[in-house]
Amino acid sequence: MMHGYTKLVVWLLLLSSSSSYFGHGISDSDLQCLKDLKQSLIDPNGILEAGSENESPWNFTDSPMCDFIGVVCWNPFDDRVLSLRLGNLGLEGPFPRGLELCTSMTTLDLSGNNFTGPLPERISEQMPYVSFLDLSNNSFSGGIPASIMNMTYLNVLVLQHNQFTGGIPAINLSRLISFDVADNSLTGPVPDSLQGFPAGNFTGNPGLCGAPLGKKCKKRFRVRIHVRFIWIREMFVRIRKLLHRINDASIIGASAGFIFGFVVAFYFPHKFLFCGRLQPYTFRVCT
Incomplete structure (x- = not known):
């Protein structure tokens, strides 16, 4: 009897697994x-x-x-x-x-x-x-x-x-x-x-x-110039705000001249040739 019950349980388990498969x-x-x-x-x-x-x-x-x-x-x-x-x-x-x-x-x-x-x-x-x-x-x-x-x-x-x-x-x-x-x-x-x-x-x-295409990639020189320009423009704005707080006109004029000279020298360094002996606080530009 027990043997038959065991066979029945095994058969049911196999049937369950096969149905799921x-x-x-x-x-x-x-x-x-x-x-x-x-x-x-x-x-x-x-x-x-x-x-x-x-x-x-x-x-x-x-x-x-x-x-x-x-x-x-x-x-x-x-x-x-x-x-x-x-x-x-x-x-x-x-x-x-x-x-x-x-x-x-x-x-x-x-x-x-x-x-x-x-x-x-x-x-x-x-x-x-x-x-x-x-x-x-x-x-x-x-x-x-x-x-x-x-x-x-x-x-x-x-x-x-x-x-x-x-x-x-x-x-x-x-x-x-x-x-x-x-x-x-x-x-x-x-x-x-x-x-x-x-x-x-x-x-x-x-x-x-770029490769494998025959078209060369352009250099990013112009992008670098544009970034520099933005940086200098931001510097101008900051200095201008600072100068507005100063009442001394002579200081404003000197600062503006310094900024102008800095920008020109930054973008056109080849236009300037410094020579001669430097004097205290002064220099001479050759022409």
Whole structure:
């Protein structure tokens, strides 16, 4: 009798474990990820609602989420999202929400849609394990987040044909084998860590310069001059405020003359040649 009871307990345990394995164990986190994602998207063509010939619509009551259009799970018996391939579906809106809940996702493809606005500053925290990220052929704008540097598993980063501005962050990822930012509005030099990629992956950005592009970067001499000018102008303002507190006209005139001479000598040092023996408190300028 006891032997039969033991067999029954073992059989029930096996049945329980097998049902959790073969019965599409649902990940609540991934399920909420897809729900938040769908809510943040604009689907003017109703693609997600209609599905396709081989893939189910995003109906959270009737279909397993691993059968949804664009959703790929790790295996048929584990409802954890491996990839989201939502390219060329006519989707709109800002960068989708909820992706941080798809904790096992390694691929995100949003290419060929009409997404707009900036990328999240902390994009690496939302997708820490993503190795393939394709956001090309959209209308994303703003700067490329520097936090992409923290996406250590990234192999492919495609940002081509968007409206990104500013400089390219110094992305130095050992696993990165494909990088493309062509046809944006980026400016400044190409970082040294990215100069090994083809020149065509940077074209269409009139403000980019340096290798591998043939356009040399301009020197920053004018910027330094401008900074000096701002510094001297601020000094003028401070001294002027100080002189307003002084009533002695002779002191004001002497101070103003000193300032004028200092500025001229600072910007045109080659115009002056000092010679002769210096006398106490005086000097002679040769002509």
